[in-house]
Amino acid sequence: MADIRLEGVGHSYDGGRTWAVRPTTWTWRSGRAYALLGPSGCGKTTLLNIISGLLTPTEGRVLFDGRDVTGVPTAGRNIAQVFQFPVLYEEMSVYDNLAFPLRNRRHPKKDVDRRVREVSRLLGLDPVLGRRSRRLDPGRQQIVCLGRGLVRPEVAAVLLDEPLTVVDPALKWTLRSKLKEIHRDTGHTLIYVTHDQTEALTFADEVVVVNEGAIVQAGEPAELFLSPAHEFVGHFIGSPGMNVLPAELAGGVVRVGGTAVGAGGELPEGPVRIGVRPEFVAVGGAPASPGAPARVTGVDRMGAYDLVHAVVGDHPVIARTEAGAGYAPGEAAFLHFPADRTFLFRDQVRCGSLAPLSEGGAG
Numbered sequence: 541m542a543d544i545r546l547e548g549v550g551h552s553y554d555g556g557r558t559w560a561v562r563p564t565t566w567t568w569r570s571g572r573a574y575a576l577l578g579p580s581g582c583g584k585t586t587l588l589n590i591i592s593g594l595l596t597p598t599e600g601r602v603l604f605d606g607r608d609v610t611g612v613p614t615a616g617r618n619i620a621q622v623f624q625f626p627v628l629y630e631e632m633s634v635y636d637n638l639a640f641p642l643r644n645r646r647h648p649k650k651d652v653d654r655r656v657r658e659v660s661r662l663l664g665l666d667p668v669l670g671r672r673s674r675r676l677d678p679g680r681q682q683i684v685c686l687g688r689g690l691v692r693p694e695v696a697a698v699l700l701d702e703p704l705t706v707v708d709p710a711l712k713w714t715l716r717s718k719l720k721e722i723h724r725d726t727g728h729t730l731i732y733v734t735h736d737q738t739e740a741l742t743f744a745d746e747v748v749v750v751n752e753g754a755i756v757q758a759g760e761p762a763e764l765f766l767s768p769a770h771e772f773v774g775h776f777i778g779s780p781g782m783n784v785l786p787a788e789l790a791g792g793v794v795r796v797g798g799t800a801v802g803a804g805g806e807l808p809e810g811p812v813r814i815g816v817r818p819e820f821v822a823v824g825g826a827p828a829s830p831g832a833p834a835r836v837t838g839v840d841r842m843g844a845y846d847l848v849h850a851v852v853g854d855h856p857v858i859a860r861t862e863a864g865a866g867y868a869p870g871e872a873a874f875l876h877f878p879a880d881r882t883f884l885f886r887d888q889v890r891c892g893s894l895a896p897l898s899e900g901g902a903g
């Protein structure tokens with residue numbers, strides 16, 4: 541295992557006209573389980589291929605434990621990679637497929653057998669170990685690929701590119717927890733690419749969120765949820781995503797339309813955007829700062845909770861309330877934005893928090 545450092549790494553497929561990955565500096569720490577999360581086309585696969593050596597970056601250096609491997613091909617990097625769709629030796633048995641990476645590196649026969657059986661047991665492959673791979677359905681074949689990626693204990697990292705796409709949804713949960721178990725067992729560095737927030741949040745020690753070729757925030761799942769540093773993280777993580785309200789900061793007061801909703805601290809004056817997750821917007825009758833008067837426009841009954849849709853001026857806001865809280869369209873309500881969970885953004889980047897207005901503050 542190794543710390544994998546990207547130093548100013550950027551990649552362009554069109555001679556520098558656009559960046560698939562913008563120049564980025566980032567270190568993947570040895571032994572951690574990462575999810576690389578972002579929408580389709582944001583550059584996840586490009587980043588992964590740069591780490592594995594399938595792609596040489598247009599700019600920057602890739603270092604494994606301080607050793608520059610930028611020009612070293614995949615074979616020289618000691619990386620295991622699992623792709624979105626199964627890539628197997630179809631005529632080989634499942635056992636031989638799992639054993640292949642170990643035999644290839646001349647591990648002793650006894651170790652090969654022990655390791656293959658461990659991985660097979662963990663992934664539930666024991667009943668098909670003797671079967672030819674091509675006789676398995678694609679979901680099972682992909683599980684064999686996962687096993688093959690995880691079988692070598694000494695790899696620098698295991699890179700998984702949306703590895704559960706072809707696997708039956710019911711099996712996905714089981715496999716993700718198996719992956720975590722194997723991770724605890726082997727201490728591999730895992731980098732798991734996905735566009736699915738649930739997959740990322742339930743799998744990883746640390747989630748690295750990518751948008752438009754740049755890492756916009758990395759952190760533990762709770763940190764990304766509670767403390768988004770970028771508007772994109774607020775939208776992309778959470779369901780529904782973070783509310784964003786355009787506002788204006790002047791004289792220390794943040795206003796939406798003409799209404800003062802809170803204080804902006806020491807931030808320079810000008811336009812700001814208020815971000816607060818539906819889970820933290822409290823709906824009530826009494827004004828409380830920070831907050832804003834609103835009108836309810838609709839209620840979605842979700843079973844375990846309600847989503848109350850409202851407008852502050854013209855701007856929509858969603859609040860998650862307990863089920864059956866009884867709000868009705870057309871009703872006036874006051875939305876309270878808790879100061880420790882309501883952030884201010886400029887150019888999409890968090891720049892502060894919305895503070896309470898002091899007693900007698902401008903209204």
Ligand SMILES: Nc1ncnc2c1ncn2[C@@H]1O[C@H](COP(=O)(O)OP(=O)(O)OP(=O)(O)O)[C@@H](O)[C@H]1O
Nearest residue numbers: 553560561578579580581582583584585586587735
């Ligand atoms: N071989 C290529 N040649 C030209 N452009 C490419 C190539 N591969 C990717 N791109 C472009 O680079 C950008 C990033 O693509 P990449 O596949 O890394 O994103 P991704 O986040 O993995 O997306 P997905 O989840 O859809 O696989 C996209 O705009 C894509 O169209």
